[in-house]
Amino acid sequence: MDDKLREWLRTATEAHCPDRERMLARVERGMAEGPSARTPRAPQGPLRWLRVVGATAAVCGVLTVGAYAVTSTGAGQTRRGQVAASPVTSASAPAAPGRVHELRTEDGPLRVDGAVDPHSNAYWAQSNVTLRTTQPLSSLTVELRIAQTGGVNTTGSWRSLPEQDFTASAQERSGFLVYRWTLKPGRTVPIGTHMFAGQYNHAEGVRGADGDYITASAARTSGQQVSVGDDFTPDH
Known part of the structure; x- marks a missing residue:
């Protein structure tokens, strides 16, 4: 975790003032509704932000790797193309075939x-x-x-x-x-x-x-x- 993220978390924590009355009301309401009535909610605040940051970093990593792979493949194709072009260039001058045995006069x-x-x-x-x-x-x-x-x-x-x-x-x-x-x-x-x-x-x-x-x-x-x-x- 870098210094900028630490500073953001510290500021967010200091600025957070929990509403005690609202929290108690939510607990009582939840107990009355029962487990089946509860619905999962997306995480709020710093935790959600961290997940977004993590997902973004993962996507960036995939894109970086993908870009590297494309670049590498492209370079390989260029090299292969250059190698493959050589015989075409020299096709007009056929190479002399080798002899099948040593010649003795x-x-x-x-x-x-x-x-x-x-x-x-x-x-x-x-x-x-x-x-x-x-x-x-x-x-x-x-x-x-x-x-x-x-x-x-x-x-x-x-x-x-x-x-x-x-x-x-x-x-x-x-x-x-x-x-x-x-x-x-x-x-x-x-x-x-x-x-x-x-x-x-x-x-x-x-x-x-x-x-x-x-x-x-x-x-x-x-x-x-x-x-x-x-x-x-x-x-x-």
Whole structure:
């Protein structure tokens, strides 16, 4: 209880002069009416005022808490909105998907290297795959993945090995333009260095190839499986 309220109560108590005759009359009247005739009355004077003050304080407390909750929720929504807006802003520049495994350029008799052809320009490019094998291969699958950095679409592909020995395809898949060459059953890849290349248009400007990569899996004529891969980092 603060000092102002204490002062008010003290003043009200000193100013109160009870009417003895009226009080006795009320007591006698109440006894005559009996308990059933009495009706509850709202408390008067300082006690009623205290209850009003308490109720007001409680309401103020609820309003204060409510205002804080609204303010906090509003701020949270603003922060969430800002966070949610970030992907929309960056949606025009797709992130390069991660690789599913570590790439190693050499495995047993097989080696692979990737490089962007020096004749590429601001609108068109060719990515070269150099495959070397020191043993004949009874099966071979080569995949060249070009990240969709904007405007990437195929303009063709080729290989140095006989065309009739391979099944070739080019299709969009999971944010990449994927070139695939698969050796047909009953054919053999001879010992030597062989080339595979994918050609494509792209958005105007210098295109970064650091999201591109290649993989190759093969089987020796003895049946042993090998697999290799490489990316297109600037040092190539």
